[in-house]
Amino acid sequence: MTKYTAAEIRRQVERFLPKVLKPSRYLGTEWNAIQKDWHKTDVHMAFAFPDVYEVGMSHLGTRILYHLVNSYPEFLCERVFTPWVDMEATMREKNIPLYALESFQPLQAFDVVGFTLQYEMSYTNILNMLDLAGIPLRTEERGAEDPWIIAGGPCAFNPEPLVGFIDFFLLGESEEQLPEVLGLIAEQKKNPLPRQDFLRRVAQVQGVYVPDFYHVNYKPDGRIEKIEAESGVPVVVEKAIVQDLDQAFFPTNPVVPYLEIVHDRMMLEVMRGCSRGCRFCQAGMIYRPVRERSLETLLKQTEELVRSTGYDEIALTSLSSGDYSCIQPVIEKILEKHGDEGVGISLPSLRVDSFDVELAESVQKTRKSGLTFAPEAGTQRLRDVINKGVTEENLLNAAEAAFKKGWSTIKLYFMVGLPTETQEDIDGIIDLAKKVANLGTKLGRRNITITISTSIFVPKAHTPFQWEPQEAKASVELKQRYLKENLRDRRFKYNYHDVKTSYLEAVFAKGDRRLAPLLEWAFKHGARFDGWSDQFCEEVWINAFKELGIDPHFYANRAMDYDDILPWDHLESGVAKQFLVEEHHRALQEAKTIDCRHNVCTGCGICPGRGVQIELKG
Amino acid sequence: MRLRIAYTKVEDAKYIAHLDLTRVFERAIRRAGITMSYTEGFNQRPKISFGFALAVGTEGEREYVDIDIQREMDLGEALARIQEQLPPGIRLLQGRVLTQGAKPLMAVLNAASYRMRVLMALPILPERLQEGIGAWLAREHVTLSRFTKRGPTEKDIRPWVKRLEGEIHGDEIIFELEVEMGNAGSVRPEEVLVSLRELENLPLDLEALHIKRTGVHVSYQGENTSPLEHDGFVQLAEQS
Ligand code: SF4
Numbered sequence: 077m078t079k080y081t082a083a084e085i086r087r088q089v090e091r092f093l094p095k096v097l098k099p100s101r102y103l104g105t106e107w108n109a110i111q112k113d114w115h116k117t118d119v120h121m122a123f124a125f126p127d128v129y130e131v132g133m134s135h136l137g138t139r140i141l142y143h144l145v146n147s148y149p150e151f152l153c154e155r156v157f158t159p160w161v162d163m164e165a166t167m168r169e170k171n172i173p174l175y176a177l178e179s180f181q182p183l184q185a186f187d188v189v190g191f192t193l194q195y196e197m198s199y200t201n202i203l204n205m206l207d208l209a210g211i212p213l214r215t216e217e218r219g220a221e222d223p224w225i226i227a228g229g230p231c232a233f234n235p236e237p238l239v240g241f242i243d244f245f246l247l248g249e250s251e252e253q254l255p256e257v258l259g260l261i262a263e264q265k266k267n268p269l270p271r272q273d274f275l276r277r278v279a280q281v282q283g284v285y286v287p288d289f290y291h292v293n294y295k296p297d298g299r300i301e302k303i304e305a306e307s308g309v310p311v312v313v314e315k316a317i318v319q320d321l322d323q324a325f326f327p328t329n330p331v332v333p334y335l336e337i338v339h340d341r342m343m344l345e346v347m348r349g350c351s352r353g354c355r356f357c358q359a360g361m362i363y364r365p366v367r368e369r370s371l372e373t374l375l376k377q378t379e380e381l382v383r384s385t386g387y388d389e390i391a392l393t394s395l396s397s398g399d400y401s402c403i404q405p406v407i408e409k410i411l412e413k414h415g416d417e418g419v420g421i422s423l424p425s426l427r428v429d430s431f432d433v434e435l436a437e438s439v440q441k442t443r444k445s446g447l448t449f450a451p452e453a454g455t456q457r458l459r460d461v462i463n464k465g466v467t468e469e470n471l472l473n474a475a476e477a478a479f480k481k482g483w484s485t486i487k488l489y490f491m492v493g494l495p496t497e498t499q500e501d502i503d504g505i506i507d508l509a510k511k512v513a514n515l516g517t518k519l520g521r522r523n524i525t526i527t528i529s530t531s532i533f534v535p536k537a538h539t540p541f542q543w544e545p546q547e548a549k550a551s552v553e554l555k556q557r558y559l560k561e562n563l564r565d566r567r568f569k570y571n572y573h574d575v576k577t578s579y580l581e582a583v584f585a586k587g588d589r590r591l592a593p594l595l596e597w598a599f600k601h602g603a604r605f606d607g608w609s610d611q612f613c614e615e616v617w618i619n620a621f622k623e624l625g626i627d628p629h630f631y632a633n634r635a636m637d638y639d640d641i642l643p644w645d646h647l648e649s650g651v652a653k654q655f656l657v658e659e660h661h662r663a664l665q666e667a668k669t670i671d672c673r674h675n676v677c678t679g680c681g682i683c684p685g686r687g688v689q690i691e692l693k694g
Numbered sequence: 695m696r697l698r699i700a701y702t703k704v705e706d707a708k709y710i711a712h713l714d715l716t717r718v719f720e721r722a723i724r725r726a727g728i729t730m731s732y733t734e735g736f737n738q739r740p741k742i743s744f745g746f747a748l749a750v751g752t753e754g755e756r757e758y759v760d761i762d763i764q765r766e767m768d769l770g771e772a773l774a775r776i777q778e779q780l781p782p783g784i785r786l787l788q789g790r791v792l793t794q795g796a797k798p799l800m801a802v803l804n805a806a807s808y809r810m811r812v813l814m815a816l817p818i819l820p821e822r823l824q825e826g827i828g829a830w831l832a833r834e835h836v837t838l839s840r841f842t843k844r845g846p847t848e849k850d851i852r853p854w855v856k857r858l859e860g861e862i863h864g865d866e867i868i869f870e871l872e873v874e875m876g877n878a879g880s881v882r883p884e885e886v887l888v889s890l891r892e893l894e895n896l897p898l899d900l901e902a903l904h905i906k907r908t909g910v911h912v913s914y915q916g917e918n919t920s921p922l923e924h925d926g927f928v929q930l931a932e933q934s
Binding site (some may be wrong): 091093094095098099100103105106107332334335336382383384385386387388416417418 | 718732738
């Protein structure tokens with residue numbers, strides 16, 4: 077690829093920008109975007125989100141890290157997203173390399189390109205972005221001129237399918253860890269060490285995983301024989317944790333996009349972590365322990381956010397904001413202060429059992445958007461298996477309150493294919509939906525819409541269900557068809573996830589490094605935007621498995637043993653494997669485990685010895 | 695208090711889609727600490743309205759917006775505070791306070807002028823250019839087929855064109871175009887150039903076309919006026 081300067085790229089891109097869809101995706105001139113002087117900064121980082129702009133800009137972590145890195149005078153951080161297919165085609169046709177939004181500098185000119193791994197189905201986009209940037213895909217093909225390619229985010233807790241493309245991974249919370257890594261890169265620029273020596277150095281930073289130093293052997297049947305760490309690097313890499321969330325960096329001058337993004341509003345992170353312990357939930361395990369921000373901090377941040385963005389809506393985000401111990405006062409205070417300016421509140425993660433219809437009423441200005449409940453399973457038995465502490469009574473009470481307050485649209489989220497699931501549990505979904513609908517009718521609501529959405533259970537690393545297989549595609553499809561036939565009532569709307577993509581997600585979620593060539597093959601044969609149903613092409617993947625002789629069932633549909641070595645056993649979320657084993661046992665016994673946020677520790681192992689603890693502010 | 699403001703939409707701001715422009719102004723005004731008026735009802739929207747949409751990528755040298763704010767304030771101060779919060783490329787030029795019952799922009803605007811810079815694919819003689827333009831203007835009908843969602847349709851673009859002039863500068867031609875606009879539609883400037891190329895055989899390189907809307911007007915009996923001068927106003931402030 078020709079070497080272009082930023083000015084040349086800009087000139088070329090401007091020629092066709094009016095012709096691509098949503099050109100504002102490709103310009104870094106939004107309000108609050110940071111234009112730093114390239115020549116006055118020591119380390120240049122491109123923060124790469126492997127999906128389109130509207131999705132990437134809606135992600136809070138991306139925003140935090142962008143502003144965090146830029147808060148250091150010696151570092152520069154710019155953004156890059158996956159160009160949509162029309163833009164990609166034009167860039168390839170005109171031979172224009174992928175560039176970062178703010179400066180139009182080609183990615184190749186940066187010292188670091190950091191990808192965030194939010195979902196497995198974005199992996200081919202990572203390869204596509206490297207390729208569009210003219211950066212060799214494989215670590216061993218890259219030279220000193222090429223940027224370091226790093227990655228973090230939830231999927232970094234099993235990043236094995238990406239081993240070979242990424243130089244090193246960052247596990248856990250990056251607020252302290254990433255600047256430390258960038259500091260090492262600054263030194264490396266001044267006094268370059270050989271690649272291996274630098275990597276060994278960076279491997280000393282909390283949560284940094286350099287896959288080169290870990291060697292995996294396999295048994296004849298394909299299972300892992302052993303994972304061995306070289307000397308001088310941690311045998312087990314443990315995630316980084318922010319100890320004092322209340323004082324941790326939080327940007328109150330976030331970029332305000334011109335085009336409408338998925339979550340187009342201010343975001344206030346009220347707490348991190350969730351202690352409810354749903355057994356399928358990876359986020360609930362890897363972001364432990366629960367740490368809350370104080371009321372004062374949040375009010376101060378809200379004030380600054382309103383002044384600097386001009387948004388009229390603020391989302392109180394976390395894994396389960398209804399659990400935040402000061403939720404009531406924070407809502408009251410925000411509305412008291414900013415309600416007159418037309419600022420409203422949204423609570424994206426309300427749960428039935430922490431759900432208070434009064435609360436929802438105080439935040440929702442209109443009743444149009446409906447209320448969302450996530451019972452996840454159709455029967456009490458199965459809800460006990462997954463440790464979802466919601467009863468039918470909870471749900472019906474909440475629904476009744478909602479109907480009485482004037483809502484007529486209710487959304488119910490379930491999963492199919494959960495461990496131990498039977499026909500009874502599927503019937504339970506229908507039953508519950510009918511009960512909710514009938515309740516609404518009985519209360520005299522007209523035009524009731526009950527939206528039932530089912531996703532497909534994908535076993536995830538570092539959860540109590542990590543040993544579980546995903547249910548076979550064919551039987552999941554039967555269940556979906558059954559639900560569709562039995563939710564025919566005019567009051568119901570049934571949505572369900574695509575089996576094919578959930579299956580691939582399971583393959584990569586439980587995958588190992590032998591899948592890297594598969595990713596590369598699929599990408600070279602056209603796979604990208606696999607998470608987008610209009611772009612996903614199953615055939616490419618079927619061919620990829622066939623061509624490379626890889627059996628997807630081995631990954632997605634095989635139950636693993638407790639004494640199997642898991643592909644991510646050398647990576648540690650802080651939650652002890654023994655705890656996960658016990659939780660898995662309890663699941664099979666249909667035994668619930670209590671929430672540890674109120675006084676009783678259930679022994680997951682994260683708190684002791686790490687200087688962290690459950691931190692409530694209310 | 696209802697304000698009518700003239701502004702530019704140039705440089706990178708030309709990529710902001712018309713649909714997104716309301717949000718851009720709304721957020722700027724909120725950052726400026728000025729309270730807007732809202733529509734009544736379920737889905738409250740701020741009272742901000744524009745004239746005819748400008749295509750993405752086309753610069754506007756003088757566009758207009760009407761904004762309702764809740765409290766009376768000095769016009770100059772309002773403009774200055776809003777200006778501070780607007781992205782580069784959107785510059786407020788002039789503003790007026792509208793009187794009660796003043797007609798909205800969409801009801802008074804009915805013409806627009808454009809300047810277009812086009813590279814010549816092959817050299818064109820000045821006489822040849824004038825001849826081509828003359829011949830095009832002399833046509834009674836200029837039919838263009840367009841592809842819409844409902845399939846191909848034909849439309850006559852000639853009636854919309856009020857003025858078309860062109861002059862050669864080096865290797866490019868600068869066209870000045872004035873068109874009528876209305877609720878019934880209008881003509882897009884590039885459509886005029888496409889038909890000029892096809893019908894009059896002028897070798898224009900339309901790949902790298904540079905279009906600027908130089909103004910939108912209230913046109914009455916052949917006379918163009920600005921919507922700022924059009925209705926009953928009480929105050930006028932210039933932005934420097
Ligand atoms: S160690 Fe105990 S208190 Fe801390 S998160 Fe785990 S279960 Fe909860």
